[in-house]
Structure formats: C-alpha cells, structure tokens
Amino acid sequence: MNRKVALVALLSIALLIMQMPVATGAESEPCDCIETMPGVGNPSTIYEDNAPAVWVGGNFTADPGFAETEGLTVIQGNMTVQTNELLGVGVVGVGSGIVPTLNSVMLAVGGDLTVTPPSTAKIGAPLLDVGIISALALIGGEVKGDVTAVYSDGTEDVRNIFEGLGELAISHWSDFENELKLESANLAMMAPTGTVGTIDNSWDPVVFTCTEPSAPVQVFEISADIFDSWTNGEFHFTNIPKLDNGRFTPIVINVIGENVTLLQNDVRFDGERVDDLMSAEFGNAASAILWNFVDAKDLQILGTSQTMGSIIAPLTDTVNITASTNGRLFVNGNLTRAGTGTEHHNYPWTGGGWYFTCSHEPLLEVPEDPGDTVDPEDPGDPEDPEGPEDPEDPEDPEDPEDPGDPEDPEDPEDPEGPEDPEDPEDPEDPEDPEDPEDPEDPEDPEDPEDPEDPEDPEDPEDPVDPEDPGDPEDPEEPEYEESTGEPVAHEEPEYEESTGEPVYYEEPEDTGGRRTRSPAGSSENDDFDEPNDRGTEYPSARIVNDEPDDPDDRGTVFPVGRIVNNDPDDPDDTSDLITEYPVGRIENEDPDDLDNLGDIDEPRMGYPYGSENDDVIRIPSTGDNSGFTQRLIIMCCSALLSVLYFLLRRIVNTRRT
Numbered sequence: 001m002n003r004k005v006a007l008v009a010l011l012s013i014a015l016l017i018m019q020m021p022v023a024t025g026a027e028s029e030p031c032d033c034i035e036t037m038p039g040v041g042n043p044s045t046i047y048e049d050n051a052p053a054v055w056v057g058g059n060f061t062a063d064p065g066f067a068e069t070e071g072l073t074v075i076q077g078n079m080t081v082q083t084n085e086l087l088g089v090g091v092v093g094v095g096s097g098i099v100p101t102l103n104s105v106m107l108a109v110g111g112d113l114t115v116t117p118p119s120t121a122k123i124g125a126p127l128l129d130v131g132i133i134s135a136l137a138l139i140g141g142e143v144k145g146d147v148t149a150v151y152s153d154g155t156e157d158v159r160n161i162f163e164g165l166g167e168l169a170i171s172h173w174s175d176f177e178n179e180l181k182l183e184s185a186n187l188a189m190m191a192p193t194g195t196v197g198t199i200d201n202s203w204d205p206v207v208f209t210c211t212e213p214s215a216p217v218q219v220f221e222i223s224a225d226i227f228d229s230w231t232n233g234e235f236h237f238t239n240i241p242k243l244d245n246g247r248f249t250p251i252v253i254n255v256i257g258e259n260v261t262l263l264q265n266d267v268r269f270d271g272e273r274v275d276d277l278m279s280a281e282f283g284n285a286a287s288a289i290l291w292n293f294v295d296a297k298d299l300q301i302l303g304t305s306q307t308m309g310s311i312i313a314p315l316t317d318t319v320n321i322t323a324s325t326n327g328r329l330f331v332n333g334n335l336t337r338a339g340t341g342t343e344h345h346n347y348p349w350t351g352g353g354w355y356f357t358c359s360h361e362p363l364l365e366v367p368e369d370p371g372d373t374v375d376p377e378d379p380g381d382p383e384d385p386e387g388p389e390d391p392e393d394p395e396d397p398e399d400p401e402d403p404g405d406p407e408d409p410e411d412p413e414d415p416e417g418p419e420d421p422e423d424p425e426d427p428e429d430p431e432d433p434e435d436p437e438d439p440e441d442p443e444d445p446e447d448p449e450d451p452e453d454p455e456d457p458e459d460p461e462d463p464v465d466p467e468d469p470g471d472p473e474d475p476e477e478p479e480y481e482e483s484t485g486e487p488v489a490h491e492e493p494e495y496e497e498s499t500g501e502p503v504y505y506e507e508p509e510d511t512g513g514r515r516t517r518s519p520a521g522s523s524e525n526d527d528f529d530e531p532n533d534r535g536t537e538y539p540s541a542r543i544v545n546d547e548p549d550d551p552d553d554r555g556t557v558f559p560v561g562r563i564v565n566n567d568p569d570d571p572d573d574t575s576d577l578i579t580e581y582p583v584g585r586i587e588n589e590d591p592d593d594l595d596n597l598g599d600i601d602e603p604r605m606g607y608p609y610g611s612e613n614d615d616v617i618r619i620p621s622t623g624d625n626s627g628f629t630q631r632l633i634i635m636c637c638s639a640l641l642s643v644l645y646f647l648l649r650r651i652v653n654t655r656r657t
Contacts, residue, residue, distance in 0.1 A: 035245045037283030040326075040345050042655075043097030046130055049358035050100050053346035057177055057332035059111070065322075066337040068092035068656075071346030072100050074173050077334075078111035081119045081145070086656060091125040091133045091150075093656040096283065096326075098346045099133065101362035103152055106135040110170045113137075113163075115145025123161070124150030125656075137161045138366065140169035162366055172363055176355075180330055181314040183354050188254050188294045190219045199226060205234035205266075208253070213241045217250045217351055224257025224296070233265030233303055240269060240288075248281075248288035250351035251309075260296045264303040264323065275306045285309075286326035287347040290356075301325065310349045310356070328356060 034047055053071025060075045061082070068088040081087050090106030091099050100106050107123050115121050124135030134152040142163055149160035193215040197207035208220050218240060241249050248269065255262075267275040267285065274285040289309025293299055296313050303323040310327030313319060319331045322339040327347045337344075349356040 035247075037247070037287045037347060038096050038098075039279070039282040040094060040096060040277050042094060043127060043130060046091075046097045046099055046127075046133065047358075048101050048362070049098045049346065049348060050104065050360040050362040051328075051348070051355040051358055052173065052176070052330070053098075053328060054344060055173070055176055055180070055330045055355075056335045058334040061334070061336045062087055063336060063338035065339040066342050068095065068343040069337075070095040070099065070344055072105065073107050074170060074176070075109045075111075076170060076177075078141070079109045079113050081113075081115040081121050083119045085119065086653065087115075087119065087121045088125060088656060089121060089123045090135050091127065092343065092345075093125065093127070095343070095345050096347055097130075098348070098358065100135070101364070102132075103134045104136060104362035104364050105138055107137040108170050108173070109138070110140045110167070112141035113139050113143045113145075113147060115147050117145065120146040120148075122148050122150070122156060126150060126154050135160060136363075136366075138165055138169040139163040140166050165366065168366070177314070177332065179354060180312065180332070183356075184292055184294060184312055184314045187252050187290070187292045190217065190252060190254075192221050193217070193219045196220055196222050199230060202229055202231045205232055205236050206230075207236045207238060208240075208251075210237075210239040210241065210249075213239065215249075217252055219252045219254070221254045221256065224255055224260040227261050227263065230263070233263040233305075235264065235267050236271075237267075237269045247284050247350055250349065251289045252292060252351065253289070253309075254292045254294055255296070256294055258295055258297045260293055260298070261300040261302065262291070262307070264301075264307045265305050267305070267308045275308050277306070282306075282326075283347065286345070287350050289327070290349050290351060299331070310347070330355075 038045075038047075049071060051072065052074045054069055054073045056075045056077070059077040059080070060073075061080045062069075063082060064084050066083055066087070067085070069090075070092045071090065073089060113121075123137050124133050126132045132150065132152065132154045134150045137147075137149050137160060139162065143158075143161060147161060148156040148158060150156055151159055193212040194208055194210045197204075197209070199206065206222070206226070208218075210218050212218075237251070240251065243249060264275070266273060269281065269285060272281065273279060274281045276282070279285075286306075286308050291309055291311050293311070293313040293316070295315055297315060297317050299313050299316050299319045301307055301311070301319075301321040301323055305323070307321075307323045307325045308327075311325065311329050311331065313331045316331050317333040319333060319335045321335070321337050322342065324339070324342045324344070326345045328349055329344060348358045
C-alpha cells in the first residue's frame with residue numbers, strides 16, 4: 001500500500017473516532033477499587049480493566065463449544081471462529097463484569113479475522129442491566145465472515161472494525177512476549193513457602209499447605225509428572241491466610257515439565273469449595289491463584305468444572321483448552337479452545353505488577369504510522385553583527401525644590417472604652433432518652449413430624465404343586481388303509497425326559513374358526529380350548545395356522561398384518577392381497593367380498609401383532625403390553641427433553657443478544 005494513501009486513511013479513521021458520540025447508559029468504576037472480587041453472573045456494575053485478559057503469541061482458533069471471551073483479547077497471528085454459533089468478545093452476558101473502557105479497543109488481531117458460516121462474532125455488547133458498551137477492533141489483515149462491533153448508539157455493524165492496519169494493529173503490545181518470559185522466569189525463582197502433599201493413588205487430591213503465613217505471596221512448586229496418571233482433578237489449599245480486605249493472599253504455583261495436562265474438577269480452600277459459580281469466594285479465589293508453566297511446550301487444560309486462576313505459558317508451541325478459565329490467559333504458540341459452553345472470565349491477578357493488574361490507560365484510537373522523519377534545513381552562515389552606536393551625552397539634572405516646614409500633627413482622639421460582654425444563656429437540659437422497646441420472643445419451632453413406619457413386606461406366595469399327570473391311556477388299535485389294507489403309519493410317540501412316560505395330545509374341539517389371542521408376535525394357540533396354552537413360539541406376527549385341527553401345522557409365512565387367505569380350504573392360496581391395514585386393527589368383515597375393507601373408523605380392541613380374527617369376533621386384549629408401554633414412555637420423555645433443550649438454547653441466546 002502506498003505510504004501516503006495509508007497515512008490519509010489512518011487520519012480519516014482518527015477523525016471518525018474523535019467525532020463518535022459518547023456511549024450512554026453504562027456506568028463503570030476503576031478496577032483497582034474492587035475490595036471483594038465479583039463472581040460470575042449478569043453484571044449490574046462494570047469495572048474498567050484495559051490490560052489484556054487474553055494474549056496469544058500465535059494463531060487462535062475457536063472451535064464448537066467455546067462461547068465467550070471476556071476482556072481485551074490480543075492475537076499476534078490469525079484468529080479463526082468456527083463455533084457454528086455466536087462468539088462474544090470483550091463484553092459477555094455472563095461474566096465478572098471486568099471489561100475495557102467504553103468505546104476502547106477490545107480485540108486486536110495481527111493477521112486475518114475469519115468467521116466461517118454459520119458462526120458469527122460480536123465485539124462489545126448492550127447489557128440489559130448496565131447499558132451500551134461500545135467497542136473497537138483493530139485487524140492487521142482482512143476481515144472475512146459475519147463480524148460486528150457495537151457502536152456507541154447501540155447498533156451493531158462494521159463502523160468500529162478497522163482492517164488492513166498491518167503491524168499497527170498490535171504495535172501497542174510489541175514487547176509483550178519478551179516481558180512475559182521475564183515475568184515467568186522471575187516467578188519461577190521465588191522460594192516455596194509451603195508444601196505439596198504426596199499422591200499415593202490416582203484418586204488422591206493434590207494438597208497445597210501454607211507453612212509461612214507471613215509471606216506476602218504463597219509459592220508452591222510441583223512436577224508435571226504427577227498429572228500423568230492422575231484422574232482425580234481435586235486441588236485443596238489449606239491455611240492460606242486472608243488479607244485485611246477479605247481477599248486471599250496471592251498464590252503462585254510453578255509447574256515444571258514440558259508436556260503438561262492440567263485437570264481441574266474441584267477446588268477447595270480449607271474444605272470450602274470455591275469453583276462453584278454460586279460460591280461467595282469464587283472471584284477472590286480466581287484472582288488469587290496463578291499457574292506458571294515455566295518450561296511447558298505442549299499444554300492441555302481439561303476438567304468438568306471451572307479452571308481457577310491465571311495461566312501463563314511463555315514457551316508453549318500448542319495449547320488446547322476444553323474447560324472454562326477464570327483469570328488472565330497469556331500463552332505463546334497456537335491456542336485452540338473448545339468444549340461444551342466453555343468461556344473465559346476476566347480476573348486480574350492480585351499479586352500485582354506488569355499486565356497482571358488493571359491499572360492501564362485505554363486504547364481509544366487507531367495508532368498512527370509516524371512515517372519518515374524530515375531532515376532539518378541547513379541554517380547557513382550567520383550574518384555579521386552591526387557595530388554599536390555611540391551613546392548620547394546625558395542631560396544635566398534639575399535642582400530639587402525646597403520642601404518647606406512641616407505642619408504640626410493634630411492631637412489623637414481618646415479611644416472608646418470596650419462594651420461590657422453579655423452574660424451567656426444557660427444551656428437547656430438534655431431530653432431524657434426513650435427506653436428501648438423490649439424485643440419480641442422468638443416463636444417456638446414446630447416439632448418435626450414423626451416419619452411413618454415402613455410397611456411390612458408381604459410374605460411370598462407358596463408355590464403351587466404341579467398336578468399329577470395321571471396314568472397314561474392305553475394306545476388305540478392301529479388303523480388300516482382301505483385301498484391297500486396296509487396299517488397306517490404313525491409317528492413314534494414322544495416321551496418325557498424326566499419320567500420316561502409317553503406324551504399325549506388331546507384333539508382340539510371345533511371353536512368355530514375363532515383364534516384365541518396369543519402374546520404379541522410370539523406364538524399360536526395350538527389348543528383353542530385351553531386359553532393358557534401359548535403354543536409354539538413362531539416368528540413375530542407372521543404365522544397363520546391353516547389347519548385348526550392340526551396343531552403341528554405352522555401354516556404359511558405372510559407379511560405382518562397384510563395377508564388374508566381368501567380360500568380357507570386351500571392353504572397355498574395367497575393370490576389375493578387385502579389392502580394393508582394398521583397392524584392388529586382392521587379385519588375384512590365379509591370374507592366373500594375382497595373389496596370390503598371393514599369398518600376402518602372403528603378400531604379393533606387390542607389385537608396383538610399378527611393375530612387374525614377369522615370370524616370377525618372382537619376379543620378384548622388381555623396380553624402383556626408392558627414392553628410397548630415402556631417404549632412409548634421413553635419416546636415421550638425423549639421428545640420432552642428435546643423441546644426443553646431447544647427452549648433453553650433460545651433463552652441463553654436471547655440473553656446474550
């Protein structure tokens with residue numbers, strides 16, 4: 001880009017910023033005046049903090065599941081947003097409320113800012129309980145995708161997003177990396193003031209115990225190897241002293257090791273859990289702790305809860321975080337954030353110094369390129385001075401006049417005597433104070449109700465003794481074929497394995513073609529006069545017994561609830577297919593009229609899957625349908641949960657916007 005064109009563009013941007021109206025409706029206080037750090041919620045007061053809350057020495061990628069980053073964010077490389085939803089930057093709907101000054105820079109990117117559809121990004125926010133918090137964004141490269149910044153009038157557009165600035169976009173923090181390395185090295189040289197407990201198994205917590213309560217900073221040192229097979233994720237801080245303002249003494253944890261995986265599921269101070277968002281000590285704990293990963297190259301931050309404390313890693317190549325973070329986040333190399341609804345909440349570190357504090361001036365305008373300096377003109381040789389003029393002769397002084405004799409002074413008047421002071425008034429007697437009212441006696445608490453005695457369990461029923469099968473009947477005389485006179489061959493009788501007795505089957509009586517209902521999709525009733533006979537288990541809802549007089553006849557396999565045998569005397573007749581009906585509901589009431597579909601509007605009473613009513617007799621269902629009921633309940637619950645999830649997502653998105 002031509003230098004003159006760039007200078008003209010920058011001057012135009014600066015004039016535009018100077019002409020912006022002041023943001024209305026938002027009230028803020030200096031961050032340094034906070035006595036008790038706020039927790040995470042919907043801010044009703046915002047506190048000004050113009051130091052970077054997040055600094056990344058390489059590229060930054062926001063993957064699905066990462067929702068918000070609070071405070072000033074500075075990215076040396078490229079920034080890519082592929083969350084598939086809105087990413088809030090600078091000011092968030094649910095956070096600490098510690099944010100940059102209104103209408104100041106909240107995002108600075110040295111390279112390109114790319115937002116891939118359907119993702120969107122918004123810088124600044126109009127908070128419901130605070131007002132409009134407008135913001136600026138400085139982009140060194142190009143802006144691609146749906147990105148907006150909140151303007152001072154509350155609208156969201158691109159007027160406050162300035163792209164193509166090159167190195168000027170991050171020039172304000174040009175020495176940040178070197179300063180970060182120096183700060184980390186200084187913290188690493190601090191002598192420990194406490195001990196770290198040993199871990200005997202993977203479920204033991206890591207315990208930090210203070211042994212020098214008078215130290216202004218509590219320092220602990222731990223090896224990264226301890227986290228290799230550790231799965232507990234609990235950190236306990238004991239005997240950490242509190243300051244006069246109620247905050248915890250600042251804490252530094254120096255972690256030694258190149259490959260580190262930090263897992264946080266539970267953080268406690270003297271037994272009280274502080275990583276719960278409802279904890280009154282949440283903000284104090286998050287602002288007190290600082291994790292210094294002295295020589296880490298690869299860093300993983302995991303956990304099911306909130307990661308408590310600032311994180312600095314000056315030598316990392318890659319950093320992956322899938323948990324929410326609370327504090328400062330200064331890492332070198334490339335950072336990737338993901339998870340499930342994870343966020344970054346901004347808290348300064350109370351140990352003070354450098355960018356850990358919030359005492360910094362806001363960046364309210366786009367930096368200008370100083371351009372080439374102009375050499376001064378050669379002043380040349382000086383001119384010779386003119387000679388001095390001769391002074392004129394002084395005039396003779398005039399003689400002074402005779403002052404004459406002085407007049408005699410007048411006699412002074414006698415002074416008036418002082419007036420006698422008035423006598424002071426007597427003070428009024430003070431009124432007697434009223435006697436305080438007697439406090440009311442507290443009401444006696446109600447006695448708790450006695451719990452009901454549990455019911456005695458019922459005695460189990462005695463099992464029923466099996467019936468005596470009785471003596472077997474004598475076998476009948478063999479039958480003979482009329483045409484040949486040969487005896488009719490019969491199959492060998494079956495015998496009981498336990499008793500060796502032959503098994504006999506009774507001939508079923510004519511039931512008029514009615515089938516007794518069997519359990520859904522499991523069997524046919526071979527014995528129509530015995531309702532408890534479930535018969536042989538057949539494939540679900542497919543078998544029709546063509547020969548009622550032959551209990552061993554399995555019949556023809558038909559599709560579920562579709563085939564009706566029009567010729568009962570011909571079991572192989574499947575030529576006519578009745579139109580498909582809902583399973584177990586419709587019967588052809590007129591077997592001689594194939595077009596008669598029956599009374600479709602009047603469903604049958606509970607036929608199991610695959611039952612056939614040959615003579616149009618409606619039999620009420622008595623089968624066990626518990627499996628179907630359970631599936632129906634599960635389907636309803638699943639649908640209800642889907643609706644609730646959709647409504648919650650809509651509510652959260654509404655609050656954010």
